[in-house]
Amino acid sequence: MSTQQHAHVLVADDSPTRTLGIIQIVRELSYVTTISTSTFSGLADAVGRTAPDLVLLSTADSPDEDLTTFVRPQAEGRTVRFITFGHPARTRITPSSVSAGLHGFLPSSATPEDFDRALSATLAGFTYFPSEMVEELARYRMRFPQLTPREQQVLDLLSGGLSNHRIAKSLGIKEATVKMYVTHVLAKLKVESRLQACLKARGLASAAA
Numbered sequence: 001m002s003t004q005q006h007a008h009v010l011v012a013d014d015s016p017t018r019t020l021g022i023i024q025i026v027r028e029l030s031y032v033t034t035i036s037t038s039t040f041s042g043l044a045d046a047v048g049r050t051a052p053d054l055v056l057l058s059t060a061d062s063p064d065e066d067l068t069t070f071v072r073p074q075a076e077g078r079t080v081r082f083i084t085f086g087h088p089a090r091t092r093i094t095p096s097s098v099s100a101g102l103h104g105f106l107p108s109s110a111t112p113e114d115f116d117r118a119l120s121a122t123l124a125g126f127t128y129f130p131s132e133m134v135e136e137l138a139r140y141r142m143r144f145p146q147l148t149p150r151e152q153q154v155l156d157l158l159s160g161g162l163s164n165h166r167i168a169k170s171l172g173i174k175e176a177t178v179k180m181y182v183t184h185v186l187a188k189l190k191v192e193s194r195l196q197a198c199l200k201a202r203g204l205a206s207a208a209a
Contacts, residue, residue, distance in 0.1 A: 007123055008034045010050055012043045013058035025112045047080055054122055059086035081122050093133055094156040104128035146188045154181040159201035
C-alpha cells in the first residue's frame, strides 16, 4: 500500500487530554511529518489555515447530528480526508458523510496499530471502517433505491434535523435547490411532511402514503 510520506495531520478535539494522547500516537508514524490541533468549533478555520492532508476528528463532544456538516470544509481547493474517533454508538455515519470526505472511523479502544492501519489506508485513498459500519452503509444505500445520490444526501441531512438553509450550506448549493430536492424526496418516499420523511429515513415508521 502506497502511503503519503510527508503527511500533515490535524487533530480536532475539545479535550486537551485526548488531544495529547492522539498526538503521542500519531507522532510515532514515520509518514506523519507535521501535526496541528484545533477545537471542534474552530475546525473550519483550522482546515483553511493549515491545509492538512488528513483530519482526526473526535465525536466524543460533537453535536449529535450528521457528520457531513463537519467534514465538508476544503483546504486550498483540495478535498480533505477525515477519520473520526470516539464511541460507535455516538457516531452517525451515512453515505453523504462518506461522499463529503469521511474516510474512516476508530473506536475509543483503538490501539496505535489501529491508528497506523487507518491513517495509512486513508492517505493511500482507501477507507477504514469497522465491518458493521460498512454493512450498515450498504443497507442504508439499498433502503431507498428510488432516490438519486443527491436526493439521498438531502434525506440524510434532513433526517439529522437540519433546516433547508443548513442543508444548502453543507452541500454547497442554493436554498431554493434544496427545497426542490425536498419536494422530490417527499414525493418519492410517498410522505406528506419532513417529519414523516425523517422517521422513514431512520427506520422508525413505514409512513405509507
